[in-house]
Amino acid sequence: MKQRITYIVRDPDAFTPEQLVVKDDFFAVEQVSAAKEHRITLGLSELPEELRKAFAQWHELHIRWASGSPYQAAAPFTSRVSPGLHVFYTPQKTAGDGRLCPLLREIFDSSLGCESPKESFIKMPILSERFSMSASSQFYAPVHTLSDLVHYIQSKLCPPSSAFCTDAAATLHSASYLDMDFDAISHALIINAFWAKAPNASAHWTENISLRGPSDTIEIGVLNNEQNPDPEDIAFAGFLTVLGQDSQPKPTRFQTPTRHYPLPSSKRLSYRTSFAHPTGLHPTLVLTLPERNISPPDSTCKLHIHLTLPRTLFIDKYQFNDALFLSSHHLKSLRSLSGATDLEAPDWVIPQWGSAALFELAVPGSASPDSRIDPGWNVTIPMHLRYLPPFPDSGHRNLEVPWPVVFWACRAEEGTKMSNNPFDRIHLGYEALFGPKTRFMHATPAPIGNGTGRLVEVIQVPVLDVGKVKWVEAGTVGVVLAAFFGLCWILGRKSYAMGVASVEEEVRERKKAQ
Template sequence: MKQRITYVVKNPEAFTPEQLVVKDDGTKFTLQRVHAAKEHRITLGLDELPRELSRVFQQWHEFHIRWASSTAYTATPPFTSRVSPGLHIFFTPLKSTPEDALCSQLHDLLSTDLKCSSNASAIKLPVLSERFSMSASSQYFDYLESPVKVIDDFQQKFCKVENEVCGNLTKQLLTAAYVDIDYDTISRAVVLTAAWPDAQGNEGWSEDIELPKKDSTVEIGVLSHEPNSDPEDVQFGGFLTVLGQDSAPKPARFQTPTRHYPLIQSSSSTTATPKLHPLTYTTSFSQPTGLHPTLILSLPKEHLAPPNPSCKLHTHLTLPSYLFIDKYQFNDALFLQSKNLKRLRSIAGATDLEAPDWVINQWGSAALFELAHPPPSTEQKDTASASWNVSIPLHLRYLPASPSSHARVPVPWPVVFWACRADEGAKMAANPFDRVHLGYEALFGPRTRFMHVEPSGQGNGTRQLVEWIDVPVLDTTKTGWVEAGTVGTVLVAFLGLCWVLFGKVGGGQKVVEKGKKKQ
C-alpha cells in the first residue's frame, strides 16, 4: 500500500517549519494548526483488497468514480478541476462483463431506487481526441447528495476493528469536497483520492500520521503555490518527507505543467503569492420554471475577459433524464445570439423530444456549450455592476404520478471554464495532481488547458451548487374524481350512441309500416 498526502498552505506568510514534527525514528509525522488544502491518495493492489471488492473491479477494463459534493468551496491549486455535483462513473466493460454488472453493484452499494437497469443505462461518450485523456467508453450519473450510506457499509464490511487507518479515513471522507476511485486492467491497482479545501473548524489541520506497516510507503508534502514566469506551469515550494526514511522534513521546490489551472490575478510582483481571479459565476432558473425551464448563468462583465486570445468560454452540463435539450433549437444563429451562446459543441445521451421520463432507459444527457462573452468596454461605469447572462433553454419530461401535485427534482450546477491552447500539451501527463476522466476533456484536442471559473459564494461554505425545480405531476390522491369522471363520460357517450343507432332506426320503421297500410 502506498499513500501520498499533500497539504497546500493557503497563507505561506503565516506558516513556519516548526509546525511540522517527525517523531519515533521517522515513523510518525505531526502537523500543528496548518491552514491548507489537503489531498490524500492511496494506491492498493488487487491482492491487498478484500476478495469481494477485488472481484468487483476485475469485471471492468476501466472503472473511474468521481463524486463531488454540492457544497461550494474555494479551489486551491493544483486541486482546481471540477465536475458537476453528484456521482459520475466512467467505465469500459470487458467482453465477459455481465450486462447488469453496473446496476447490480450500484443497487447493492447505494440504493435500489437508482435509475439503472443494465449497462445500457449509461450513455456513450463522444470523443474528439482518443490520444488525449478519455479512453472510457461510457458514463453513468446520479445526483448522490452524500456518500454516507456507501461509507458506512464499506466500514462495516471491510474495515476491521484493528485497522485504524481504514476506519479513520472512511470517517474523513464524509467531509471531503470530492472523492475519486480509479482502476484499470493495465496497472491492476485501485487508486483512492480524496480532497478537502480546508480543515474542519478554524484551527487548521492538527494530525498525527503514522506508518501503518513496515513495507508500506507514506509520502507527505507540505507545499505552497509560488509565482512562476511560465503561464503553463505551476510551481510549488515547501517540505517533503517519507515516513520510515526521513528524520526531518526536507526543503523542496518543483515545477510542473498542468492541464487544469485556476484563473489567477495578473501581478507585477515576482515574489507575491498568486491570488485567484475575482471572476465567478452563479446558476439559477427563470421563474416560474414551468415545463420549459431556462437555465441562466450569470457572470460579472467587469471580470469577463479571456486570459489570452486563444481562450474560449465553455460550460458543461450534466442533465438527469427528467431534463433534456432540444438540439434543433441551437441551429439558428439569431437564436444563439439572443441567448449569448455561440454553439452547442456536443450532446450525448437521452435526447428524445417526446418520451416521458419513465420510458427513458438512460440516466440522462451531457452537453457542452461554447459561450459568448462581451467585448472589452472602455466605460467602467457600464460594466462595474452589470452581469452577463447566458440563457440555456431546457425541457422537462412528464414524471410518474405521485401522492402530491408537484415533484421536487435536483439540477446540479454546470462547470464553467476557459479552454485555452497550450504549447506543451503532450508534456502535461507528467503532472502528479491532474485529474482525468471528467466527462469533457476528450471533447477538446490534446493541446488544451482548462482554466476553471469558480462558483460564486464558494468562500462561506453555505451555498449549494444545485438548483431544485418543482415539477407538476398527476396527484394520485385526487385521481378518484378523474376515474369517476372518465367512467361517467364514457357511459353517457355509450348510451347516447345507442339511442342514436337504435332509437331513430326503430321510429323510422314504424312510420314506413303506417304508410303501407294507408296505401
C-alpha cells in the same frame, strides 16, 4: 499500500516550520491552514476477494464524486465536476460487466438507478480515439453524501478492531471530492480524497500521521503556490518528507505543467445557476456571470459550460442549429450531446441515467463603463420535461438538477507535457471533447442563494395528481354518458319527426287519389 499526503498552505506568511513535527515514523502538523489531498495506492492483492474478482473483469474504472457544498479550490486542485457520483467505465472485451452495478449500489447508495452498464450507462463522445482521455461509457447519480462508502470501508475493508482505519474512513464525510481509479495495466486501485479546508471550526489542520505497517510508505508535502513567470506551469515551494526512509523534511521547489490551471486574480470568474419561473413543462436554465469579468485569459480561450442532466430533462439538439436562436440565448454552439436524447419517450421507458451536454458560450464585447454597475451576463438554455409517472397527493414533483461546470478551454503550447504533473486529474467527462493540448481554467460557483445550501437546483414540475384521478374518471364517464343520452334524444326526436312527416305525406297522397 502507498500513501501521499499533500498540504497546500493558504497563507504562506502565516506558516512556519515550527508547525511541523517529524520523527522516523511520525509526522504531525499543528494549526496549519491549508487544503489537503490524501492519495492511497492499493495493489489488487490488498483488496477483498469480492473486489479482486470484479476488477479482473474491467479494463478501466474511474469514479468521481463531488460534494454539493461549495468550496474554494486551491491550485493545483482546481478541476471540478458537477455535484454527485460520476462513473466512467470500459469493460474487458473478453469478459462481462461483472458486478459493477450491484457493487455501486452496495458501496455508494442502495437506491442507485443502475441495472447494468449496457442499460444504464451512456456512451461517451470522444474527439480523437488516438488521444482519448475518456472511458467508453458514463453513469451519473445524485449521491449527496459518502455515508454508505464510509460504512462499506469500515465494515468490509478495515481490519477488525482497527480504530485508526475506522477513524480515517470517517473523515470522508467532510471531503470536497473523491476520486477512485483502476486500470488493467497498473493493476492498482488509486483513491484520492480532497478537502478544501479542515473540517473543524478553526479550519486548521492539527493531526498526527504515522506508519501502520512495515511495508507502508507515506510521502508528505507541505507546499505553497509561488508566482511563476511561465504561464504554462505552476510552481511550488515547501517541505517534503517520506516516512519510513530519511524522514527529515527537505526544503524543495519545483514547477510542472498543469492541465487545470488557476485563473489569474484579475480574471477571476464566478457564476450562479437558477431556473426561470415558472418552470412548467419547458424549464429554462439561467447561468449568470458578472459581465465585467468575462474576458478571455488568452486569445485562444473559449468559454464553455458542461451540463449533467437527469433523464427527467432533455435538450432538443435541433433547436440549437439556428444561429439566431443561439444568439438570443448568448450561446455560440452546442459542441456535444450524448445520452438519453429521445424527444418523445416518457421517463419510465428511458433506461439510461440521463444526458451530458457541452456548450460554447458567447462572450460580451465589452463591460459596462461604470464598474459599479454590473447587471450580469445571462446565458439561457431551454430544456424540456419528460412525461413523469403520477405522484400521490400532489400535482407537482421536485426534481434536482446539479450545477454545471463552467471553464475556459485554452490551447497549450506545443511540447507541453501535462502528464508529468503529479497532481494531474483526468476522466472528468469533458476533456475528451477537446484536443490533448488543452488547458482548463475553471470559474467558481458563486455564493448560493437557492435555499438548499448546495450546488443543486430543486425545481417543481407538473405531474398527474393520483388523488384527483377518480374525479377525472368520474367526470369523463359522466360526459360520455351525457353525450350518449343527448345523441339518443336528438336521434329519437328526429326519427319521430320523420315518422310524423311520413304519415302526413301519406294522408295527402290518399286525398289526391280520391
